[in-house]
Amino acid sequence: MEDYIVELTVNGERISSPVKPEESLLKFLRRNGFTEVKCGCEKGECGTCTVIINKKTVKSCIMLALQARGKEIWTAKGxxxxxxxxxxxxxxxxxxxxxxxxxxxxxxxxxxxxxxxxxxxxxxxxxxxxxxxxxxxxxxxxxxxxxxxxxxxxxxxx
Ligand code: FES
Ligand code: FES
CATH class of the missing domain: 1.10.150.120 ([2Fe-2S]-binding domain)
Structure with missing residues (x-):
């Protein structure tokens, strides 16, 4: 399937990257170098992949990268x-x-x-x-x- 371009802000830095529609935000972040976001259960149960999006905590393994378009994300490192x-x-x-x-x-x-x-x-x-x-x-x-x-x-x- 066709790639989409996702643009968002991570730790104050603008990121733009092609994604497959099914790619999770967790995979997207790790692929773009934010490996401090850890990959545990990938089922929304363990919390290792938690990030802050627009002042709310989100388990990034159960959110699509596409759903994060235009959002402001913070990881533990940031x-x-x-x-x-x-x-x-x-x-x-x-x-x-x-x-x-x-x-x-x-x-x-x-x-x-x-x-x-x-x-x-x-x-x-x-x-x-x-x-x-x-x-x-x-x-x-x-x-x-x-x-x-x-x-x-x-x-x-x-
Ligand atoms: S990896 Fe376990 S909640 Fe996301
Ligand atoms: S899982 Fe090892 S310090 Fe928490």
């Missing part, structure tokens, strides 16, 4: 350009919340979008917010601690 994203990345390292790291980009993206809307959550709220992201290694405690540390910092600055 979040280093934003203060809150950078703080989360540092907090994950400082708290030891990363083991194999496969789930980390998706969880940081989810946490960033959540804290943008709810900057001072408690630990229970954080657990709920990341419930769509699976981690095989950590048992979640240090992940929740890392996000909570940023929430505590947010509270001090308000």
């Amino acid at each position: 979040l280093e350009k934003q203060e809150l994203g950078r703080k989360l990345q540092e907090s994950f390292v400082n708290t030891g919340a990363i083991q194999c790291g496969f789930c980390t980009p998706g969880i940081i993206v989810t946490a960033k979008n959540y804290l943008d809307q709810n900057p001072i959550p408690d630990k229970g709220e954080i657990k709920k917010a990341i419930s769509g992201n699976l981690c095989r290694c950590t048992g979640y405690k240090k992940i929740v601690d890392a996000i909570y540390a940023v929430a505590v910092e947010n509270q001090k600055s308000i």
Whole structure:
């Protein structure tokens, strides 16, 4: 089938690339060098492929690249350009919340979008917010601690 041209913005950078109609946004992003968006289940269940699109989290494996035309997308790597994203990345390292790291980009993206809307959550709220992201290694405690540390910092600055 014929290729379509998709133009969108990823981490503030304009991308234009031909796509097959059936190509997922996940495959499109990885093919264009955004390999920090991880490919797990490809069924919308594990959350490793999560990105932010127009201020909402989306599992990119269950969205077509064509549906993302003209949208503004942020991945975990691009979040280093934003203060809150950078703080989360540092907090994950400082708290030891990363083991194999496969789930980390998706969880940081989810946490960033959540804290943008709810900057001072408690630990229970954080657990709920990341419930769509699976981690095989950590048992979640240090992940929740890392996000909570940023929430505590947010509270001090308000
Ligand atoms: S790869 Fe998308 S949710 Fe698992
Ligand atoms: S750190 Fe390995 S899956 Fe989460």
